[in-house]
Amino acid sequence: MRVSSIVSVLSGLHATSCVAADDSWPWQTYKSSAFEPPNLKITKSGPTAPGYLFFDQSWDAHQYSVFMMSDENELIWQSPFGDLKDFRVQMLDGKPVLTYFNGIGIPEPFGWGYGIIQVFDQSYQSIYNVSLLCDNYTAVGTVDSSSFVSWLDIHESTMTSDNTMLLTGYNVTRADLSSVGGPKHGWIADSLFYEIDVKTNDILFRWSAKDHVDQISLEDVQPFYPINDWGYNSSAPYGYFHINSVEKFQDGSFLISSRYYCSLFKIAKDGTVDWTLQGQTGGDFSLDGVNFAYQHDARIQEETEDKLIISIFDNANSDVENGTDHTEGIFMNVNMDKKKVTPFRLLDDSSDEIFSVSMGAVQALPGDHVLIGYGSNPKFKEYNADGSPVMTVQFGEDGVVSSYRAYRHPWVGIPNTAPDAFACNDASHNTTNVYMSWNGATEVKEWKVFGGITQSGLPPVGVAPKTGFETRASVKGGLKYVRVEAHGRGITTGVSKTVHVQAQC
Numbered sequence: 309m310r311v312s313s314i315v316s317v318l319s320g321l322h323a324t325s326c327v328a329a330d331d332s333w334p335w336q337t338y339k340s341s342a343f344e345p346p347n348l349k350i351t352k353s354g355p356t357a358p359g360y361l362f363f364d365q366s367w368d369a370h371q372y373s374v375f376m377m378s379d380e381n382e383l384i385w386q387s388p389f390g391d392l393k394d395f396r397v398q399m400l401d402g403k404p405v406l407t408y409f410n411g412i413g414i415p416e417p418f419g420w421g422y423g424i425i426q427v428f429d430q431s432y433q434s435i436y437n438v439s440l441l442c443d444n445y446t447a448v449g450t451v452d453s454s455s456f457v458s459w460l461d462i463h464e465s466t467m468t469s470d471n472t473m474l475l476t477g478y479n480v481t482r483a484d485l486s487s488v489g490g491p492k493h494g495w496i497a498d499s500l501f502y503e504i505d506v507k508t509n510d511i512l513f514r515w516s517a518k519d520h521v522d523q524i525s526l527e528d529v530q531p532f533y534p535i536n537d538w539g540y541n542s543s544a545p546y547g548y549f550h551i552n553s554v555e556k557f558q559d560g561s562f563l564i565s566s567r568y569y570c571s572l573f574k575i576a577k578d579g580t581v582d583w584t585l586q587g588q589t590g591g592d593f594s595l596d597g598v599n600f601a602y603q604h605d606a607r608i609q610e611e612t613e614d615k616l617i618i619s620i621f622d623n624a625n626s627d628v629e630n631g632t633d634h635t636e637g638i639f640m641n642v643n644m645d646k647k648k649v650t651p652f653r654l655l656d657d658s659s660d661e662i663f664s665v666s667m668g669a670v671q672a673l674p675g676d677h678v679l680i681g682y683g684s685n686p687k688f689k690e691y692n693a694d695g696s697p698v699m700t701v702q703f704g705e706d707g708v709v710s711s712y713r714a715y716r717h718p719w720v721g722i723p724n725t726a727p728d729a730f731a732c733n734d735a736s737h738n739t740t741n742v743y744m745s746w747n748g749a750t751e752v753k754e755w756k757v758f759g760g761i762t763q764s765g766l767p768p769v770g771v772a773p774k775t776g777f778e779t780r781a782s783v784k785g786g787l788k789y790v791r792v793e794a795h796g797r798g799i800t801t802g803v804s805k806t807v808h809v810q811a812q813c
C-alpha cells in the first residue's frame with residue numbers, strides 16, 4: 309500500500325451533544341475516549357486570566373468525575389469516576405500537584421463526607437493519599453462505615469508551604485442539648501479540623517468545636533440554625549457548627565468558617581477563640597457595609613502588620629433561609645485596631661443574580677480578576693479588576709448538578725499513560741478516519757499517524773495539528789492498522805497502541 313498523506317483535519321466536529329432522557333444538560337462524546345464531559349455554555353465579554361477551569365460534578369451529574377476544561381469548551385483532563393470534590397492545583401515541595409477529595413458525600417441536610425485527599429504529580433500519578441485512619445470516629449447513623457478507609461471530610465484540603473494540609477472532619481458524638489431545648493443525652497455532628505503532614509499523615513494539630521462550647525455556645529447558633537427535631541438519635545445528629553473552610557494565619561493560628569453560625573473564627577494555637585466575626589451581628593467587630601450568612605471558603609487574601617483582607621463566598625442562602633438576599637463574593641477589610649469590618653470588593657452580576665443555598669468558592673486570580681464558583685448553582689463567573697463579569701460558564705441545570713468549588717489554574721500535564729486512538733473505514737470516500745486523544749496531555753502540538761495493512765512496520769501516513777481534546781484526521785485509502793504519536797514540548801513517550809481499523813464508520 310502506498311504512503312498517503314492526511315487529506316483533511318476536521319476540527320470542531322469531535323463534540324457531539326446528546327440530551328439524556330431525563331432532560332439533563334448536554335455532554336460531549338469522543339470516538340477515542342469514553343469520557344463525556346459537560347458541554348459548557350460559555351459567555352465571554354472580555355479577557356480572562358490564564359489557565360484552565362477546574363470543577364467537580366455533584367448531584368445528578370452525567371459522569372461523576374472532576375474536570376479540567378478550557379475556556380473553549382475543550383476537555384483537558386477528566387479523572388477516573390468517583391464522588392470527587394475540590395479539584396485544584398497546589399504546591400508540594402515547590403512543585404505543582406493536583407489534589408481532590410475522594411470518598412462519599414452525605415447529601416443535605418447533612419452535607420459532609422468521609423474519604424481521603426489524593427495528591428497527583430504532573431504525570432497524573434497518585435503520589436500521596438492524605439487520610440485519617442484511627443481517630444475513633446462515628447458516622448451518621450444511616451451510614452455503614454465498616455468499609456471506610458479514612459474519615460476526612462469534603463470541605464477542606466488546603467496545602468500549606470510546610471507540606472502540610474488543612475482538613476476537616478465530622479464526628480457523630482453525644483452532647484447535652486438541653487440548654488437549647490434539645491435532649492440531655494443528645495447527638496451532634498461535631499466539627500473538627502486538622503493540620504496533617506501530607507507525606508506521613510501525622511496529625512500536627514486537632515481542634516473540635518465541641519471542646520469549645522464555652523466560647524462558641526449552642527445558644528448563639530439558634531437564630532441561624534434552630535435545633536428543631538435534631539439531636540434525638542445518631543441518624544439525625546444536630547450538625548450545628550458545619551465547618552467549611554480552614555486557613556492559616558502567619559502566626560500559626562487558624563481562620564475557620566462555620567456555615568450555621570454565619571461566622572468566621574480565629575482559633576489560637578492553644579485552641580481558644582481569639583475573635584469571632586459574625587456576618588449579621590458582627591461578633592467582636594462592628595460591620596459597616598458588609599453582612600453575610602451561610603458563607604463558604606474564607607481566605608486570607610492579605611495579611612500585613614496593619615492590614616487584613618479576608619474573602620468569602622457569601623451564600624446568603626441555605627436550607628434554612630433562601631430567596632431574600634442574593635449570593636456574592638466579598639473581600640473585606642478587617643481592621644483589628646478599630647475592630648471594624650468594611651467592604652474592599654463586592655462581586656456580583658446584577659444581570660444574573662444567584663441564590664446559592666450550599667457550597668461555593670471565591671478565588672483571587674492574577675490581574676485582580678476573581679473567579680467565583682456558585683456551588684449549588686452550576687455556574688462560574690470571572691470578574692475583572694473593575695468588578696465587571698467577563699465570563700459566565702454554565703455546566704448544568706439549576707437544581708440538577710452542582711460543583712462544591714471551582715478554580716482557574718495554569719497547568720502543564722504530561723501523562724504517563726499512552727494516547728488513545730480509534731480508526732474506521734469510510735468506504736464511500738475511500739478514506740480511513742483516525743481519532744486520537746490523550747487525557748491530560750496539555751503540550752501536544754501535532755499528531756503523527758502511522759498506518760498500513762499489516763500490523764508490523766507501519767509507515768507514516770500523515771501529520772495532523774492537534775485541534776482539541778480529540779483530533780480527527782482523514783487518511784487516503786482503506787487502512788487495516790493504525791498507530792498515533794503525540795509530539796510537543798517535553799513529550800518523550802506518547803505512542804498509542806496499534807489499533808485495528810473498524811470496517812465501517
Ligand SMILES: *[C@@H]1O[C@H](CO)[C@@H](O)[C@H](O)[C@H]1NC(C)=O
Pocket residue numbers: 426434435436437
Ligand atoms: C491512594 O488511594 C487510591 C484509592 O484507593 C489508590 O488507587 C492509590 O494507589 C493510592 N495512592 C497511594 C500513593 O497510596
Ligand SMILES: *[C@@H]1O[C@H](CO)[C@@H](O)[C@H](O)[C@H]1NC(C)=O
Pocket residue numbers: 444446
Ligand atoms: C471510641 O468511641 C466509642 C464510642 O463510639 C467508645 O465506646 C470507645 O471507648 C472509644 N475508643 C477509644 C479508644 O477512644
Ligand SMILES: *[C@@H]1O[C@H](CO)[C@@H](O)[C@H](O)[C@H]1NC(C)=O
Pocket residue numbers: 443444445446479480481482516
Ligand atoms: C468521635 O465520637 C466518639 C463517640 O461517638 C468518641 O468516642 C470519639 O472520641 C470522637 N472522636 C474524636 C476525634 O473526637
Ligand SMILES: *[C@@H]1O[C@H](CO)[C@@H](O)[C@H](O)[C@H]1NC(C)=O
Pocket residue numbers: 537538540541543544
Ligand atoms: C431520628 O430522629 C428523627 C428526627 O426526630 C426521626 O425522624 C427519625 O425517625 C429518628 N430515627 C431513628 C432511627 O430513630
Ligand SMILES: *[C@@H]1O[C@H](CO)[C@@H](O)[C@H](O)[C@H]1NC(C)=O
Pocket residue numbers: 625630631632663665
Ligand atoms: C432559592 O430562592 C431562589 C430565588 O427565589 C429560587 O430561584 C431558588 O429555586 C431557591 N432555591 C431553593 C433550593 O429553594
Ligand SMILES: *[C@@H]1O[C@H](CO)[C@@H](O)[C@H](O)[C@H]1NC(C)=O
Pocket residue numbers: 310312738784785786
Ligand atoms: C483508494 O485509495 C487508495 C490510496 O489512495 C488507492 O490506492 C485506491 O486505488 C483507491 N481505491 C478506490 C476504489 O478508489
